[in-house]
Amino acid sequence: MGPLAGIKIIDMTSVVMGPYATQQLADMGADVIKVEAPVGDLTRQIPPFVNPGMGAIYLNANRNKRSICLDLKQPAGREVLLRLAADADVLVYNVRPQAMARLGLSYEAVSAANPRIIYAGVFGFGQAGPYAAKPAYDDLIQGGAGMSALIARASVDGVPRYVPSAMADRVVGLAAVGAICATLVNRERTGQGQRVDVPMFETMVGFVMSDHMGGLTFEPPLDKGGYARQLSSERRPYRTADGHVCALVYNDKQWSSFLAAVGMEDLLRDPCFASFRARSQNVDHVYGELARIFLTRTTAQWLELLEQADVPCMPMHDLESILDDPQLTATDFFQLMEHPTEGTVRVMRMPTEWSATPAEIGRLAPAKGADGEEVLRQSGFDADEIARLKADGILSGV
Structure with a gap:
């Protein structure tokens, strides 16, 4: 076979x-x-x-x-x-x-x-x-x-x-x-x-460098390389009220859906959140604000809300819990x-x-x-x- x-x-x-x-x-x-x-x-x-x-x-x-x-x-x-x-x-x-x-x-x-x-x-x-x-x-x-x-x-x-x-x-x-x-x-x-x-x-x-060539792609270099989103110290599973959840609010549609689901549509008026480019340029601030928001609900509540809002999410497994993942x-x-x-x-x-x-x-x-x-x-x-x-x-x- x-x-x-x-x-x-x-x-x-x-x-x-x-x-x-x-x-x-x-x-x-x-x-x-x-x-x-x-x-x-x-x-x-x-x-x-x-x-x-x-x-x-x-x-x-x-x-x-x-x-x-x-x-x-x-x-x-x-x-x-x-x-x-x-x-x-x-x-x-x-x-x-x-x-x-x-x-x-x-x-x-x-x-x-x-x-x-x-x-x-x-x-x-x-x-x-x-x-x-x-x-x-x-x-x-x-x-x-x-x-x-x-x-x-x-x-x-x-x-x-x-x-x-x-x-x-x-x-x-x-x-x-x-x-x-x-x-x-x-x-x-x-x-x-x-x-x-x-x-x-x-x-x-x-x-590694396929992600992180950044401005080093060009000659003369435009910067010292590195993909800012991946290098943000705030890029990590979000702590919830009782654990952690993995979520990525990425494109404009997902941001609109997410902020509507949590009743914070006004945040889109903030220049740091207004567009994909703005969020990329202010990624530490954006991820830091998300970290604050995710503390307000439990993991189960977040997974349900994110699924309904069509925002990509996953549970944060450990080496034992992954054995019981429903997909696997x-x-x-x-x-x-x-x-x-x-x-x-x-x-x-x-x-x-x-x-x-x-x-x-x-x-x-x-x-x-x-x-x-x-x-x-x-x-x-x-x-x-x-x-x-x-x-x-x-x-x-x-």
Whole structure:
């Protein structure tokens, strides 16, 4: 099932960025073979977990995959990998290209075994710049791409922070999914495989600066950059009489409806509120006034009023209340499934829907090396070869 059914992917990624990308491809139906080192993916060890080696972050980034555990530092392990790649459509890795070259698995080496393969690297920095060989992690890229400085600029205390999510990893992971799918389309048209690089830093700079180039878009610059509405220290969920609510009174129609609903139409006579442009230029004042207004009713009262006035709003969920959101319940987003070793687990389905080739969760995240023998048999290895690889410590796992 899925639009990528029949596509075979060798997944040499670990931690978050690469596994998140390849899980998306697996959910779309690709046969993703997760190649792990003998120690396994690091996220296996991040708690909480029921059993060691099966941590929650790992479980949520590696479903619909099969796992094989190979020692690629030994020449025989490299040869196994090249045999697996010989009939694969895509190889994805997220170590530095220099490390792949040291393993004897550069693009030149892999494409020699399979000229049609798409060799996709998801790593820190574009290879033409001075940062090419630098290591990269989500925190570093968030800071380097300007996100932490923007948080400081928008906060009351002026302290730079990281977003409490592996945002860079996941944004770049999704960019990698798009790049890989586009390259698959190109190969179907031309028959040619190729190398595709998806650098974290450049991708995230584009992601962040698309909002915040501002006057820096022009030469000479018109200002120091930044989108004022997003940088307002007053831009946050509004405190109500008993909690919080998320609301965005944005265009002229919404402002008219909102002020009529709360009996404050006269506020439109205030030059700061009179037009979209005026509100944008006085965003701190405007949001501050909204914050005062929202204190006058309960969350439930506000949600009812805003819905009736057709003003965009949402409840402010926490990590537990979101599990019971009526929209997510109706769309069956969170599902309980039985894992073969971890018991009942809650999984999140892929939100994208296809009318003819729907995505599905066919298998949950595998134990380390659980599918090694099966993968090798399907790639033409006989029983004696598999036994020899196990005896030599090349193939391992459960």
